[in-house]
Amino acid sequence: MRITVIGTGYVGLVSGVCFAELGNRVICVDKMEAKIDQLNRGEVPIYEPGLQPLISANREAGRLSFTTDLRASVEASELVIIAVGTPSLPNGQANLSYIEQAAAEIGQAMNGYKIIVTKSTVPVGTNERIRDMIRQHTEEVFDIASVPEFLREGTAVSDTLNPDRVVIGTDSARAAECLVELHSRLTDHLIVTDIRSAEMIKYASNAFLATKISFINEIANICEKVGADVTKVAYGMGFDKRIGSSFLKAGIGYGGSCFPKDTQALIQIAGQMDYDFKLLKSVVDVNREQRYNVIRKLEGLLGNLAGTTIGIWGLAFKPETDDVRDAPAFEIIAELHKRGAQVQAYDPVAADNFRKEYGSDGIVYCSTAREAAWQADALCILTEWKEFQELEPLEVEGWLKSPYLIDGRNIYEEEQLSGTNIVYYSVGRPGMNSGLKEPAPLLSL
Ligand SMILES: NC(=O)C1=CN([C@@H]2O[C@H](COP(=O)(O)OP(=O)(O)OC[C@H]3O[C@@H](n4cnc5c(N)ncnc54)[C@H](O)[C@@H]3O)[C@@H](O)[C@H]2O)C=CC1
Numbered sequence: 001m002r003i004t005v006i007g008t009g010y011v012g013l014v015s016g017v018c019f020a021e022l023g024n025r026v027i028c029v030d031k032m033e034a035k036i037d038q039l040n041r042g043e044v045p046i047y048e049p050g051l052q053p054l055i056s057a058n059r060e061a062g063r064l065s066f067t068t069d070l071r072a073s074v075e076a077s078e079l080v081i082i083a084v085g086t087p088s089l090p091n092g093q094a095n096l097s098y099i100e101q102a103a104a105e106i107g108q109a110m111n112g113y114k115i116i117v118t119k120s121t122v123p124v125g126t127n128e129r130i131r132d133m134i135r136q137h138t139e140e141v142f143d144i145a146s147v148p149e150f151l152r153e154g155t156a157v158s159d160t161l162n163p164d165r166v167v168i169g170t171d172s173a174r175a176a177e178c179l180v181e182l183h184s185r186l187t188d189h190l191i192v193t194d195i196r197s198a199e200m201i202k203y204a205s206n207a208f209l210a211t212k213i214s215f216i217n218e219i220a221n222i223c224e225k226v227g228a229d230v231t232k233v234a235y236g237m238g239f240d241k242r243i244g245s246s247f248l249k250a251g252i253g254y255g256g257s258c259f260p261k262d263t264q265a266l267i268q269i270a271g272q273m274d275y276d277f278k279l280l281k282s283v284v285d286v287n288r289e290q291r292y293n294v295i296r297k298l299e300g301l302l303g304n305l306a307g308t309t310i311g312i313w314g315l316a317f318k319p320e321t322d323d324v325r326d327a328p329a330f331e332i333i334a335e336l337h338k339r340g341a342q343v344q345a346y347d348p349v350a351a352d353n354f355r356k357e358y359g360s361d362g363i364v365y366c367s368t369a370r371e372a373a374w375q376a377d378a379l380c381i382l383t384e385w386k387e388f389q390e391l392e393p394l395e396v397e398g399w400l401k402s403p404y405l406i407d408g409r410n411i412y413e414e415e416q417l418s419g420t421n422i423v424y425y426s427v428g429r430p431g432m433n434s435g436l437k438e439p440a441p442l443l444s445l
């Protein structure tokens, strides 16, 4: 099948490459010339494990190409996939301007029957709007489908080639048949449904996962007060098949380009229909608060932070990506600066992207983990890169001015800390080298 993918962000690039890998001829289009030039030089604009070799192999096999010429590629394709961004507007609603522009351009390039698939995360009703917009520009027959994307950054290639399920929302039997055939080699779990339900499945899935994270973070906060260990609690909960063990890692809250924006968008979607989505609003509030626990713990140890130097390990919103969109590191570092602290930060791949957004005022960007920890008054771990987990706490202690470690991602085990003088505050594990060996007395019943 000949496929055009519009947008070469994570979703467009990874799904385009994976469809090429399945034997289709794929043209990836982006309006950013610099990105397309980079891809045509064989460079990959994002850090995503496994992507580079897959792109090279499929380009060499003649199945994958990159262009800025949307019209020519749509004309040459039977299937057109929209994978442009849908960022948040200031009020939390999804900004659909890229979607609208892409739909208009597709409409102008129509030269025969095509299926127009939207992979971008869009509010309920948007695919129907896309159909109307294309219709304004063409008399050609076409069908639309919502096929939301569920990949995670850092594991995007394997998520796309081995998805838990593929959701196909369409009102056309012809489009359904074609899309079932296209995805049938990826999974047996093909869910063919109506367009609006498909659009909602995506938001509901992200909102549910965000809810799991805020839930376990609140449990972690209570664990710190009652002397329980949230990792053991999550382990014990996870064996219940109705709960499941994933997305129960307590930490500094979720970040990234999707959970923060999609939770806000769903609150707005509900609000527009006069529905107050109270639960999701709390999930968002809990998430925002969770980031500040790092600051509270630092202040608990150091008192006034003015004039202190704080080491930061990790700027990306999660490991194995250089994406810093909505990374908790932004707010945490900004709070440190507000309190007069200096920051020395290290991330294995995301520092350049962070610097572009945040600037360099009050931050020294370091080229090693050791440099970021060197002579710091305290060290905070904000991303659980494997590289940090492999460092010996005893060695890290020797780099620090004071042996204070605030671990926002629970990367160390108790045994790794024994024999060190590190005062270690993690998330929801109060007993670990924190000096809080005895939990506070429980309220009597
Ligand atoms: N990043 C992720 O992990 C996931 C993202 N999504 C959703 O997928 C969508 C895309 O997200 P990302 O891949 O992160 O996007 P992104 O924002 O990183 O990239 C979008 C790309 O589309 C290009 N573009 C915009 N309008 C265009 C047009 N008219 N013609 C050609 N190119 C155009 C932009 O130049 C940009 O390179 C969003 O709706 C997002 O919510 C869904 C699942 C996972």
Ligand SMILES: O=C(O)[C@H]1O[C@H](OP(=O)(O)OP(=O)(O)OC[C@H]2O[C@@H](n3ccc(=O)[nH]c3=O)[C@H](O)[C@@H]2O)[C@H](O)[C@@H](O)[C@@H]1O
Residues within 6 Å of the ligand: 121, 149, 150, 151, 152, 153, 154, 206, 209, 213, 246, 247, 248, 249, 250, 251, 252, 253, 254, 255, 256, 257, 258, 259, 317, 318
């Ligand atoms: O719509 C999207 O864009 C994507 O959003 C998430 O994927 P992603 O943001 O790449 O990364 P996740 O692994 O979900 O992590 C998101 C955030 O939650 C945090 N998290 C995750 C899991 C957990 O147990 N605890 C926790 O704090 C991570 O540190 C990270 O900041 C979803 O997992 C994907 O299914 C979805 O396609």
